[in-house]
Each structure stands twice: as C-alpha cells, then as structure tokens.
Amino acid sequence: MNPRRKQRLAVVGIIGFLIVSAVGLMLYALNDSIDLFYTPSEIIEGKNGQKPQIGQRLRIGGMVVPGSVSRDSESLAVSFDLIDTGPTVTVTYTGILPDLFREGQGIVATGVLTDVGAIKAQEVLAKHDEEYMPPELAEKMKGIKHVKPENMPTYESSNGAGSK
Template sequence: MNPRRKSRLSIVVFVLLGVAVAAALMLYALRQNIDLFYTPSEVIQGKNDDPSTRPEVGQRIRIGGMVVEGSVVRDPNGLKVRFNLNDIGPEITVEYDGILPDLFREGQGIVAQGVLKTPTVLEASEVLAKHDENYVPPDLSEKLQQVHKPMGVSDLRGESERDRQEKALSSDKSEDIK
C-alpha cells in the first residue's frame, strides 16, 4: 500500500471513529432525558408482566390512562390536584400542581408526564387531556366548510358533488337496465 493511500485510510478511520464516539456521547447524555411511556399496569407490574422492566423511583416517565371516577381531590388553597389513573388493572396516583386542561374530567383519558415519587405515585409536571379523534373545533369546522363548499366538497368526509353525481348516474343506469 502506497503512503498516499495509507494516509487517506487513516483519515477515514479517524473520522469514522470520531463520529462513533460523538454519537455514543450524545446518546449517553440524552439517556437521562428520555421519557418512556407506560400504562398504570406497566408501572406496577412491568412491561409484559416482567418486573425487571418496571420504572425506577426518580425516573421521568409518561403515563396514560383514564381518570378514576370520584378520585379527583383539589386543594382548596391552591392549584394542587391529586387523582387516580388506571387502565384495566391497578391504579396510579398522580399529583399535579398547576392548571389542568379544559378537557380534564373524571372518566376522561389523559397523559401525565413527570417523575415517579414512589412505585405508585407520579409527581406530574404536565397533564394532557385526550379528546375524541373525530373532534373538530367549531371555528375550524366553519373555515373548512367555507373552503370546501366552493371546491365542490359537500362535507368533511371528502365526498364531492362529482362523486354524488356519478353515484346517482350509476344508480339511474342500474334502474334503467331493470
């Protein structure tokens, strides 16, 4: 191998080694900031019922489930709220100090992000209320109707006037054949 190729090969090896070390350091630094998603059953029993996969106390996690009916307790002197969250199994207690979303209520699905204080208590830093995926805000619905009507779309499901005309023509043709 001539010296020129040898120097090029060593440069390529050093660059690849540098990229690998940088990627490893970046992943190591981000490891502490990763929020893993759990359900209340997975927090208690572990993922796939494996106790070794349970989150540790002090770990940042996201937990999603339904707010248990009758479990919401509000502090009369502040914004602190405490409620239970469950899926199909055990319950987790969530403590939150802040303003809850407008869609938050008992029996509603939520996602809470925070730090696990004890194996069954999460101190939440953020609570997100989930809503029906078919929900369209009224303002947006009006704007969509204004935009889609001139284009010939009669509703938000995407059926255009042309589709309706073709459907009517095909049904008329089938009636004429009979």
C-alpha cells in the same frame, strides 16, 4: 500497500472513529431527556420485564378513575387515580388543569415516579376524540344538523357511477 494508501486508510479510520464517538456522546446526553411512555399497568407490573425506577422521568396515559379526583381547597394541588385495564396509579399535580380534564376522560401526564404507583406530574394533557369541537365553534353551530360522512347519501353521476 504503499505509504499513500496507508495514510488515507488511517485518516478514514480516524474520521470514522470520531463520528462514532460523537454519535455515542449525543445519544448518552439525550438519554436523560427521554420520557418513556407507560400505562398504569406497566408502571406496576413492568414493561418488557423492566419496572421504571423511582425518580425516573416518564409519561403515563390512562383514564381518570371516576370519584378519584381530590382538590386542595387552599391551593392548585390536585390528586387523581389513573387506570387502564389493571391496577391504578395515583397522580399528583399542582397547577391549572386543562379544560377537557374530567373524571372518566383519557389523559397523558408527564412527571417523575415518586413511589411505586405514585407520580408527581409537571404537565397534564387531556385527550379528546375526533368528535371534539372548540366551545366557540359549538356555540356558533347550535341548531345546524351535522351529518357524519358514513351516513351521507349516494348520488348518481352523469356516467352512472355512484359517488359519496
């Protein structure tokens, strides 16, 4: 191998090593800001054989258990239980809850696992289905009959082909 080829190979090797090192450092730095998503069952029983660690930042999604919401009358603190198909997890949150938050509603909370089955949330998001309509629009549409697409009549076109 001639010296010029050896020099090129060394430069390519060094550049490759630097790129791999930079990517590795970026992934390591981003590891702390990743929020893993869990359900209440996965927090209690584990996900893929691993339970989240106390102090770990995570997201949890589930349904608010009816009758579990308790509010502090002197502050914005609220506590409620989340459930999926198994055990419940207690979520505590201090702040203003979303307008769509209610018992029996699906929510996603971002926070820190403080104890097995207990989460201190920094953010609570209420989920809604595709039937959601902002209150202002719902008020304007009162009295207008809504037809769902699957219930729409079939019309014949001039070439005889039916369309919806």
